[in-house]
Amino acid sequence: MLALTLVASAAALTATPALAAERPEDAAAVAAQETYPTLFAEEMARAETFVDAMMAEGITVPVPRDPGGGYTHEQHKRNYRAMLLAGQLYELTGEQRYFAFVRDMLLEYAELYPTLGDHPARANQNVGRLFWQVLNDAMWMVHAVQAYETIRDDLTAAERQRIDDDVFRRAADFLSVESEATFNRIHNHATWATAGVGMTGYLLGDEELVQKALYGTAGDGEAGFLRQTELLFSPDGYYTEGPYYQRFALLPFMVFAGAIDRNQPDLEIFEYRDGILEKALLTTIQLTYDGYFFPFNDAIRDKSLNTAELYEGVAIGYAVTENPALLDIARFQGRTVISQAGLEMTRALDAGRAEPFPFRSLLFTDGPEGDQGAVAVLRDGTGPEHLAVVIKNASQGMGHGHFDKLSWQLYNRGEEIVRDYGAARFLNIEAKEGGRYLPENETWAKQTVAHNALVVNERSHFYGDRDLADLSAPTQLAFEAGEAFQYSAASIDDAYPQDGVAMTRVLALVEVEGLSQPVTLDVLRAEGQRNATFDLPLHYSGHIMRLGFDPARNVAERPVLGSGHGYEHIWVDGRATPDAAGSFMTWILDGRFYTYRFVPTQGMEVILGESGANDPNFNLRREPLAIQRVDGVQAATFVSLLESHGLYDGAAEQTVESDSQIAALRHHRQGAYDLVTIETLAGEEVAVAISWDADPNATHSATFEGREITWQGYAARVVLTGGE
Structure with a gap:
């Protein structure tokens, strides 16, 4: 099973039996014996509450209509979040209702996606399919493909083929071929797009998609994920668009790097450019005051370390580096992610390994x-x-x-x-x-x-x-x-x-x-x-x-x-x-x-x-x-x-x-x-x-x-x- 759900390394995988169970049907027995760290258990309960509420509402996959903030926009966002959490809960608990929820929602998307053209609320941004701009489509894919990874091996052959072809291959083609100009940019939009396409390539065993994601559609390395790590960050890990967008781009950088590390360890992605992704994570945290990001450039002022991007980034960063100062940040956040990286980090936090994060000049x-x-x-x-x-x-x-x-x-x-x-x-x-x-x-x-x-x-x-x-x-x-x-x-x-x-x-x-x-x-x-x-x-x-x-x-x-x-x-x-x-x-x-x-x-x-x-x-x-x-x-x-x-x-x-x-x-x-x-x-x-x-x-x-x-x-x- 491919480790796309926010894991950082093969070593981290073998270290956590509760998440390394061979199949989810065994996970329930393992989970029953597991005593989770407090922070992880609280996050798991929070996820259960959200997913159970989504399941009680019934699956809703509306025809796209609204710009940001509108009903259809927000519903598709809730859907990808619910799918990811349900998939992670399935891995943790083995409960079939979580498996069924992810499967049934993806089958609904398989009905919808082939019918979509340009989003009706398109404006001056590059237009998406599910959303008004292609960026949000890429964000949907980054989350959805992780959810799909948790259930794909348990689907029937027909279900798997349907979702492979009518959701993920179509979405990957839209992001990398139809939206080629965005995909090949040196920009946070392209980071999300390459991450979604690359993880899809790993999951489907499609080498062509992986190569596009890593090296750009021309395959010459002048675009793609690796080129973005070279051009978007300074040697100190500062992201050229500023702290607000550094926080936003951190999630696809770290999540896709985890997938690369698992599937192509020879690339040594976390050592790339003298450990640029670790530097980027630490710099992101340094560019805050009392938890809030310095709001220069196009920044929304209320963004802080308490965001989904940093919950995941801190967990992955700790799994890779075991930097005890990151545990201090997790303690400040009071949140984590219900992935293996999150479990490893919260265990270390409970073990008292945290050290104060060194905010300094x-x-x-x-x-x-x-x-x-x-x-x-x-x-x-x-x-x-x-x-x-x-x-x-x-x-x-x-x-x-x-x-x-x-x-x-x-x-x-x-x-x-x-x-x-x-x-x-x-x-x-x-x-x-x-x-x-x-x-x-x-x-x-x-x-x-x-x-x-x-x-x-x-x-x-x-x-x-x-x-x-x-x-x-x-x-x-x-x-x-x-x-x-x-x-x-x-x-x-x-x-x-x-x-x-x-x-x-x-x-x-x-x-x-x-x-x-x-x-x-x-x-x-x-x-x-x-x-x-x-x-x-x-x-x-x-x-x-x-x-x-x-x-x-x-x-x-x-x-x-x-x-x-x-x-x-x-x-x-x-x-x-x-x-x-x-x-x-x-x-x-x-x-x-x-x-x-x-x-x-x-x-x-x-x-x-x-x-x-x-x-x-x-x-x-x-x-x-x-x-x-x-x-x-x-x-x-x-x-x-x-x-x-x-x-x-x-x-x-x-x-x-x-x-x-x-x-x-x-x-x-x-x-x-x-x-x-x-x-x-x-x-x-x-x-x-x-x-x-x-x-x-x-x-x-x-x-x-x-x-x-x-x-x-x-x-x-x-x-x-x-x-x-």
Whole structure:
């Protein structure tokens, strides 16, 4: 029997007698003697409840009609989930009702599938048969073929032939031949398609299907599953479309790899590219905060480690690697899968083998060779209240990428303080464009001003042209994760090729004596060839408590900031030209205060606004932002700092340190160097010295207030008074 049901290796198979019973008719006796680990038993009970409810409703295989979120769409999704779980329950219990349910449903699909043409709700995506887009057909097949594997040997010859020919061979032909353009892409849609076709090939003993899945329809290796592992992941395991789609693609990568490992162990798929699939799994987990994925690019914000893809990925990953840190993630999830991999993992968890997962500051390069920028994650502290800065210096991310070079986000105390909008989409809610991406995904969510990234002349990076953006990526210049000073530095010089603007940005976590948490320092240099308008937005979460400046407020009417590239979606609430002493704003979120402080340059204007203008269908979230604007200059340097401080307890009616503890933020330019000094109310003073020199061994020296400061490398923290 072919091991397609989420198993990772032949060694894992022989290690678990309950699932290695030769045939399901023997499984009931084995199961009766088996004491399952708690987590596995709970998952098994959950599966029984779902499948029993589906069986009680009767088998329903409707003629496809609806887009995402509609009745037929959701029913076919429920069907493939129920088939897979029923098949796994059949293997575990030997109960014939589970066998009959899978058999009868697949026979119903054998009646339906030959009658299908293009889905009637097709839109701009590649059209499917059972679903409105071919991606969902591939997802159906990945699940259904695993279910079929559990019952195929127990069917009559006629039943087996009928399902082989009228369901799986037809579906494989549709995915690989009729949808060849999708199948041969380097993209998550193709990952699902190749996985479904390849596992079908193994199950049916069809070498041609296996070869197509592994090497593409031309068989030359320029497409197919193996090529996807080469081109979609960086050497660090970062998936080019971002964490949200890395989570989504992980399931077919891991499940198909398990099938490859079982059927063609000579390919050594889990050792391929220096263990790229294990790296991908660990990187997927690292790209989270408090369990939720960092929501940049086309991300749905509510996706977390508690998803089907990660339940299966963590189980398979543990079966392959026996990494005890993955047990910690399984414990956090409180869920698993009722496969052999899930059983092995939960046994190890019950045996107390878990070790804490090492969330830490890391740099993840982007691109197949690791030379297309990077994503930097800076962390301070542990647990759900730790501080984390996410810095996106990565490539465009294909069609799901946003125009947000050198952007960043900040998390603290379980909240996203400096935000990324993610996708403008209500997934599978039919009332919102059939669950598809909304028009505002293009006009707002992807545009640069919707991110914490520099905008020139109110136009997005690469002028909003994806083809142009695909040709370029930032350069990661430096990264360091020390105890008192962590930073990332990156640059890009062709985000505005017509304007000749180059930008370099340093983002750092800086410890300052007397402050409860490190401050986040942001230094951004921009230089162009002609006078321009430079806008630096900050999208924040919270309610304004105090402004150091007095803006001209728009209380009767809210003007719109601009007319394109996302500016048409910004209401203007106020404008100000602050002085050095008043260049700050403080807001509160979840009982914590945050002060954003910046160094004003000559003529700098601050614009306070909110998203949601020109949104007649109420598709956008209303979220605040502040923009630092410098107009009519050829070059600009933005120096900003974000400080978390104080506490507010509404129940106790108690407020502590609601005002900033920083007395001054100063910027000094000395030749090629920049010095930023941070002074607290208690008199502590720290400097951050930036050389802008990517040579990590170079030594630099500058004079500040009569004192010589010497440092090595790109940037350094220097204590000027008190402290360490």
